[in-house]
């Protein structure tokens with residue numbers, strides 16, 4: 001789906017536009033499928049029975065609502081604002097991604113599509129998709145680059161345990177973008193019976209809007225929990241941004257509260273040189289990636305650039321179009337956190353609060369600690385705890401050992 005600008009004109013119309021971003025930049029053969037999905041989703045969104053079915057699934061299977069946990073010892077360590085964390089790590093499968101896959105599988109069933117496909121890089125979205133499919137007994141095929149299959153063998157095994165077929169993609173660089181192309185090819189050929197689940201607020205309309213809506217439960221719950229626990233809205237909400245779905249989900253709950261500052265945190269990797277980070281909004285430029293207009297890390301020819309982050313979930317050269325619009329309007333501020341800073345936050349959060357965060361989440365924690373230190377004790381900062389860190393302990397061990405061998409940094 002990496003379609004170059006100009007090759008395929010966007011489908012006209014205002015739908016799925018976020019300021020100058022969003023839209024549909026896809027091969028013509030896919031347009032009918034996207035229109036069908038758009039219409040089905042618009043109906044489902046208004047349908048009380050769909051919404052109540054989804055609510056009960058989220059309660060009974062996913063374990064929602066997730067708590068809002070106060071972090072007194074992390075707060076003390078920063079000597080500033082009170083820090084809270086919204087516990088998406090306690091959702092089934094250990095991250096927020098399940099909110100979206102349950103919603104999309106329910107929608108696929110409603111549309112009469114009995115076969116589910118998805119692409120995955122690190123495997124987290126593949127596992128969340130395979131989980132939702134197993135719950136409903138739907139056949140599931142996951143496209144994954146052979147390089148990623150090798151690096152993420154545990155997630156491949158998880159998907160297979162859950163009954164999914166993992167299709168290894170051996171074209172191009174054998175990573176996420178090649179897997180995405182293969183998934184698109186599959187969808188174009190089988191759209192009558194297949195739904196393609198995109199895992200973040202990216203891709204052609206209606207995906208960015210639909211995925212945001214399915215993740216919005218995080219922000220809606222969190223806003224209510226703040227009002228009842230703090231007796232007020234928080235001063236600042238912080239979330240990490242890969243494609244941007246956990247951030248869009250929590251930000252959506254506070255977007256219309258002008259007193260609440262919103263901060264998105266990108267992967268600063270090893271530094272600001274091209275190829276060393278995945279900080280798309282901090283360093284990118286407008287372009288077309290994976291079917292929509294957004295901010296992209298690209299060279300002067302419009303080729304997407306290689307990206308790096310210690311966290312596989314933030315390792316993406318684009319970002320959701322709504323984030324590009326929030327960046328442009330200034331409603332959300334975006335910053336980046338390096339691998340080293342994230343690793344420090346990973347250790348601090350584990351030690352002070354007994355919560356092992358995902359390395360992705362650790363980026364948000366690092367930025368939140370920095371901001372909390374500058375705020376008065378009466379202020380409140382909420383971190384979106386996008387996922388748990390059990391999946392990352394091997395990588396953290398490797399990085400911490402590497403760091404202890406190179407003391408001068």
Ligand SMILES: *Cc1c(COP(=O)(O)O)cnc(C)c1O
Nearest residue numbers: 242243244245246313360386387
């Ligand atoms: C996938 C993932 C992310 C990044 O994805 P977004 O769409 O930006 O939310 C962040 N945290 C965790 C734990 C993840 O698994």
